[in-house]
Amino acid sequence: MYSARGQSRSTGLFLTLCAAMLLLAMLSQQPWAAGPRGMAKSALAPVEEVMTSASRQFDRLVSVFGDVSRLRAENQRLRAADEELRRQLVELNASAKENASLRKALDFERASGHRMLAAQIIGLGPDGFSRTLEIDRGTADGVRPGMVVATGAGLLGRVRESGPHAAIVQTLADPQSRVNVYLSTSGLQGTVSGGPTVLDLEIQHTLGVTPSTGEWAITSGVGGSFPRGLLVGEVATVTRRDASTTDLAGIAWVNDPTSISFLLVITDFTPS
Amino acid sequence: MRRAAGVLVMVAAALVQVTWAPRLEVAGAYPNLVLIAVVSITWTLGVRSALAWACVGGVLCDLTSSGPVGPHALALLVGVYVIGLWIRNLERVTALRVAASAVVATCLYSAVLVLADDLLGLPVAPLGVAFRLTLAAAAYNGVLAPFAFEVARALHGAMRTAPQPI
Numbered sequence: 001m002y003s004a005r006g007q008s009r010s011t012g013l014f015l016t017l018c019a020a021m022l023l024l025a026m027l028s029q030q031p032w033a034a035g036p037r038g039m040a041k042s043a044l045a046p047v048e049e050v051m052t053s054a055s056r057q058f059d060r061l062v063s064v065f066g067d068v069s070r071l072r073a074e075n076q077r078l079r080a081a082d083e084e085l086r087r088q089l090v091e092l093n094a095s096a097k098e099n100a101s102l103r104k105a106l107d108f109e110r111a112s113g114h115r116m117l118a119a120q121i122i123g124l125g126p127d128g129f130s131r132t133l134e135i136d137r138g139t140a141d142g143v144r145p146g147m148v149v150a151t152g153a154g155l156l157g158r159v160r161e162s163g164p165h166a167a168i169v170q171t172l173a174d175p176q177s178r179v180n181v182y183l184s185t186s187g188l189q190g191t192v193s194g195g196p197t198v199l200d201l202e203i204q205h206t207l208g209v210t211p212s213t214g215e216w217a218i219t220s221g222v223g224g225s226f227p228r229g230l231l232v233g234e235v236a237t238v239t240r241r242d243a244s245t246t247d248l249a250g251i252a253w254v255n256d257p258t259s260i261s262f263l264l265v266i267t268d269f270t271p272s
Numbered sequence: 273m274r275r276a277a278g279v280l281v282m283v284a285a286a287l288v289q290v291t292w293a294p295r296l297e298v299a300g301a302y303p304n305l306v307l308i309a310v311v312s313i314t315w316t317l318g319v320r321s322a323l324a325w326a327c328v329g330g331v332l333c334d335l336t337s338s339g340p341v342g343p344h345a346l347a348l349l350v351g352v353y354v355i356g357l358w359i360r361n362l363e364r365v366t367a368l369r370v371a372a373s374a375v376v377a378t379c380l381y382s383a384v385l386v387l388a389d390d391l392l393g394l395p396v397a398p399l400g401v402a403f404r405l406t407l408a409a410a411a412y413n414g415v416l417a418p419f420a421f422e423v424a425r426a427l428h429g430a431m432r433t434a435p436q437p438i
Binding site: 024040048258 | 287304324335343344350352
């Protein structure tokens, strides 16, 4: 189908492009390239914001249809109910939920004593290996790499990169993420690492104390990467490992990055 | 005209990938629309065009992720080149072959992405997790690729029959 010459031209093109991309990767990784790279990344942010907003509208529409079908199954008399009123009702419910979530975030900000900046999520990571989020705040708003990110429910992750008007947040679900925690009842300490479906917690053995399900995992502040006292999740499973120096637990994370729409960047905590 | 349409398709694929596709997550994996588009282009327009579009799509992915610009493009290039070697002697395109090529491309893409991150000194996902995610993503992309190929073939046909400006 292809001639040998055509094949060799393809190989030449492939090698040239590979070399170009490697060079681009190495150059764009240099500290002096951080500014232009951040600006280039921010260029796509407005379109991502519009698309994420459209996606939320779509979710809202789907939830309207979902509620309508459930109501129909529950009570046939509701078939005659006005479609528009029900749509408005669901939308109002959605607004109320968002309102409650915002109030929770506000309470969290007051209770935590940290200075925070609210940001909207405009995109998610392009591949399954790095669980990241893109937010609509950047260096122009005071967001810097290393800053800790939370929601009203608890810890979400940390800022990894920031451009002028957008930043990329590495969530706790990212396989490279690590956070030191202690358990609320037993006081045991351990390290939470990210995973695609569940957060793993490695708990150091302490004589006479055992971890149990239902305990809360809270940031310990050890290592200075995260402030002490942020909620991470609830211990869902515990696996005893007598042959090892640590036990393993599964943590039900308090946050679900695919369902949250805004978050809080803690601006006054500097990781050591 | 064709190039503009191609750029539009790639930008749309990259943006949909980072905004809507993660909502379709199954077993920790979600479809890689840019990779699927590039595989479809390889089958429709050939390896040389696909290599160029792999660069465009890859750079767009890099611009929406953390880290340097280039690793996603490099990973896509390798996938395209290898499936190009395989398909160049094939007489007939079947849905199964397109699906298989998407699976192979996904595995190569993931392997190169992990390797490139390691070479560039970036944090790398644990191998077990990476392997599990790669398998799930390969299956996902393999299922979607034949449909994307049909769309790409239809678009290509429409472009060829459209009157060219004088």
